[in-house]
Amino acid sequence: MTPENETPEGDEPDALPPEESGADEGAEDAAEALPQGPTRCGFVALIGEPNAGKSTLLNRMVGAKVSIVTHKVQTTRTRIRGVALEGASQIVFVDTPGLFRPRRRLDRAMVAAAWTGADDADVICLLVEAHRGITEGVEEILKALDERVRKAPVALLINKIDRVRPEALLTLAQALNERRDFARTFMISAEKGQGCDDLKRWLAAQVPVGPWHYPEDQIADLPLRVIAAEFTREKLTQRLHQELPYQLTVETEAWEDRKDGSTVIRQIVYVGREGHRGIVLGKKGETIKAVGSAARADLRAFLDRDVHLFLEVKVRPEWENERERYDQMGLDFDGRKGR
Numbered sequence: 079m080t081p082e083n084e085t086p087e088g089d090e091p092d093a094l095p096p097e098e099s100g101a102d103e104g105a106e107d108a109a110e111a112l113p114q115g116p117t118r119c120g121f122v123a124l125i126g127e128p129n130a131g132k133s134t135l136l137n138r139m140v141g142a143k144v145s146i147v148t149h150k151v152q153t154t155r156t157r158i159r160g161v162a163l164e165g166a167s168q169i170v171f172v173d174t175p176g177l178f179r180p181r182r183r184l185d186r187a188m189v190a191a192a193w194t195g196a197d198d199a200d201v202i203c204l205l206v207e208a209h210r211g212i213t214e215g216v217e218e219i220l221k222a223l224d225e226r227v228r229k230a231p232v233a234l235l236i237n238k239i240d241r242v243r244p245e246a247l248l249t250l251a252q253a254l255n256e257r258r259d260f261a262r263t264f265m266i267s268a269e270k271g272q273g274c275d276d277l278k279r280w281l282a283a284q285v286p287v288g289p290w291h292y293p294e295d296q297i298a299d300l301p302l303r304v305i306a307a308e309f310t311r312e313k314l315t316q317r318l319h320q321e322l323p324y325q326l327t328v329e330t331e332a333w334e335d336r337k338d339g340s341t342v343i344r345q346i347v348y349v350g351r352e353g354h355r356g357i358v359l360g361k362k363g364e365t366i367k368a369v370g371s372a373a374r375a376d377l378r379a380f381l382d383r384d385v386h387l388f389l390e391v392k393v394r395p396e397w398e399n400e401r402e403r404y405d406q407m408g409l410d411f412d413g414r415k416g417r
């Protein structure tokens with residue numbers, strides 16, 4: 079067992095700031111009228127290639143960090159729901175794993191989960207990276223959308239507009255709209271906030287009339303144990319190089335809310351080989367200690383409680399072929415559908 083070490087105040091690595099009001103210049107004019115009267119509630123699936131910015135957008139829409147974000151592809155493994163309110167509407171965002179050509183069992187389960195998220199949605203948002211344009215991967219997703227999606231409106235979100243010149247954006251928007259009839263096109267920067275208020279208002283008007291699914295103060299729908307494991311996996315992914323992050327998984331083994339207001343969380347990091355265990359631990363346990371304190375800082379902010387986090391690294395060569403590991407991640411072992 080490696081206990082986490084104390085995190086100095088203010089050392090909270092990546093939490094996104096709450097949505098800033100007014101970040102979206104000119105949104106007032108362009109926005110749809112805010113839904114008035116009866117409550118509305120519906121599911122909005124965020125789909126796109128790995129790294130398109132789906133988790134970043136989800137966090138911005140919710141105004142808090144509920145999905146992990148890294149610069150590496152395929153960070154999101156399971157479907158994560160984040161809940162946002164806009165006027166009388168409750169919008170349940172479903173952050174799906176990136177869509178790509180699956181090779182391994184884990185890949186297949188992730189892609190199946192992504193499509194299940196889209197199949198169940200009232201509105202689908204396709205994120206395309208402004209600077210990458212219509213890649214082979216985007217082409218494949220468009221083709222799959224044509225085949226699979228019959229009813230739900232699909233909005234095109236051209237993300238990362240902060241990375242390109244405006245002229246390039248218009249050309250890309252035009253090319254994509256020629257390829258498919260989108261319900262609406264938005265130019266956004268999930269990271270910087272441009273276009274996001276406008277998008278949220280539009281989505282609020284699209285979701286169907288009906289009662290809210292979640293209490294007003296609930297922002298995420300994933301077991302806390304899984305969210306906690308995801309936070310640790312994010313820190314590992316940020317610190318470890320190359321392929322290793324894809325070859326490990328994190329599970330929350332025990333969770334105890336203590337009377338003194340603190341929470342004790344024990345997690346296991348499963349790796350495939352002894353050599354990987356050494357890398358995850360680092361010299362004198364430095365890596366795992368740093369991971370533990372960064373994850374703990376996020377957990378503390380998320381739970382608004384003091385957290386004691388204990389991490390253990392175990393070698394389990396076959397973890398990728400064990401049904402229980404998939405159950406823990408909320409993925410379907412047979413890759414047929416996400417849950």
Ligand SMILES: Nc1nc2c(ncn2[C@@H]2O[C@H](COP(=O)(O)OP(=O)(O)OP(=O)(O)O)[C@@H](O)[C@H]2O)c(=O)[nH]1
Nearest residue numbers: 129130131132133134151152153154176267268269
């Ligand atoms: N410049 C810029 N970077 C962005 C923007 N949105 C997201 N990013 C960055 O793009 C990277 C990927 O973002 P994620 O939100 O993890 O992407 P994802 O689509 O959830 O990725 P997967 O988990 O692989 O499916 C991160 O480094 C983000 O900071 C944006 O609007 N502008």
